[in-house]
Amino acid sequence: MRPLQGIRIADFTVHNAGPFCTHLLSQLGAEVIKIESAMRLDAFRKPHPVYGREGPATFDQVASNKLSVRINLKKAEGVALAKRIVAASDVAAESFRPGVMDRLGLGYADLCAVREDIVMLSVSSSGQSGPDSHFAGYAPLFGAWGGLGELTGYADGPPVEIRHVMDHTVGMNAAVALMAALHRRRASGQGVHVDVAAREVAASLVGDLLLLAAAGGATARIGNAHPRMAPHGVYPAAGEDRWLALAVEDDAAWTALCGVMKRPDLASDPRFADGASRIRHRETLDSMVSHWSAGVEANAAAEQLQHAGVAAHASWTTPEIAADAHLRQRGAIVSVAEPDGTLRAAVGVPLRLSKGEDIGILRGTPRLGEHEDYVYGEILGMGRAERLALEAAEVIH
Incomplete structure (x- = not known):
């Protein structure tokens, strides 16, 4: 049995930080249903040349293992359909700017109305409250806000932009927070809204230097040097x-x-x-x-x-790295099939469990709407006539 088997996540996250969180949980056994739409594709699902290949490389990394359904959240019927998925889920995860889910009618209070003990995750640049909560942000900004950029680089150069590693670090922190919330719910029966601010994750990584600054000390960029080791x-x-x-x-x-x-x-x-x-x-x-x-x-x-x-x-x-025998033997690098059947290297879950649970990537990137028969039919019990009507109305689209 996989550690998170039986946990279902309604995944509204986009881009990288939030999707990386739910990707990690999917590798531990959670069933993750990515809710998306042809009307507004996740920006990372669109093909873009990166890492030496054409295609949605970043999306491939964070969407493997997930199920995909189409829902047009611009329609009231689409919001109602999304709530039906949430009602059958343990977690609802999103990574929009604060206020977006509320305006859609999918805020925490709205979701509690369809499942009282729902655990909701919100990943944003600055959190759901506070004077900067409305700020937009992407990975380079998280590091800049949190002080990592200022501390990274050479003494005679500018701060260095920190990109994907920041998204992934935010995603890992969010995954830990979600598992803690699920553990709390199991003990208390109560759901909770988990609020993860990316800039706070960045700041948490420079705690020693924040203490130094608070004590009146000076911080500086030192390139690849180390304060206690040389060479x-x-x-x-x-x-x-x-x-x-x-x-x-x-x-x-x-x-x-x-x-x-x-x-x-x-x-x-x-x-x-x-x-x-x-x-x-x-x-x-x-x-x-x-x-x-x-x-x-x-x-x-x-x-x-x-x-x-x-x-x-x-x-x-x-x-x-992709060809490394050690990583391959441990399952840290695995081969997964793309929609056209070709194999590609993928990064597996970076941990092992002694009981031998089958964790990691079990399937490749889902096609848009690939799992609607299962989600709408088996989970929601939707009949063919209802589904065809929603497709005709571009609610499922």
Whole structure:
């Protein structure tokens, strides 16, 4: 039995952060019904060239495992149909600007009227309340608002835009919040409205530096450097656009790195005698490591460094990740079928359970409206005449 088997989610989310949340839950066994419409396609369902392929690449990532039904929410009959799905669900998830669901007649109070113990998730840029709640936002803005952008980049450069990783981090936080809400409902019998603000998720990731600032300290962008480790960073390797990431955490690792570099003299150099000294001379160290690394193959060097006790790895390209035997064996990278039957690599759920539950991606991207026979027929008990009438009226469209 899959961990969330028996949980059904009416999924109104769009774009990436909200859909990534429900995607994770679907891999844990929840039945996720994506409610969408040909009248206004999810922007990510539209084909767009990205990641070296044509087609809806981002949508493919976050829609696998889900069921798809069409509902035109611009019509009152469509809203009524959506409520019927919610009434048969445990969770309703949405990621519109605050107020949109209320204006549609699908706000939390409206949904409680059709299922008293419904758990509703709302993912937005700044939350459902507060002076900035009306602000629109996308992944780069979340990081900017939350302080991650200001802290990311080189000392002599601008803040760095943080994109999809921000959406996915918001989605993971939302998934944890939803599971907590479901656990609470199981204990109390009460539903709840879960409010996840993306900018607050970003700010939660820089808590140590917020404390530093509150105490009067100064924060600064430090590139790939580390406040307590040197050498630490990403260094050029042999070949075009090849890089080696490494982190020297203590004196033993430093001595080991010197051995791999065939520079035992550096291990006894007083400039690099301890961690504090290496940090003071980090620029000199970085230059020396870069000079060595530029002549070695990244994967071979990483293997040699790991064997010597130094944390290191090549900075892999996405094709290397997709072909990695370790990730494939663990089911972190799987093959799923696209609508035309061709196979593509997909990212599986990033966890394992010791009981051997069958978690992960079981099916590929759904075609628009692909599962209406099951949802409208088996779940809602809708007859053929009613369904044809709703299709003729462009309620199911």
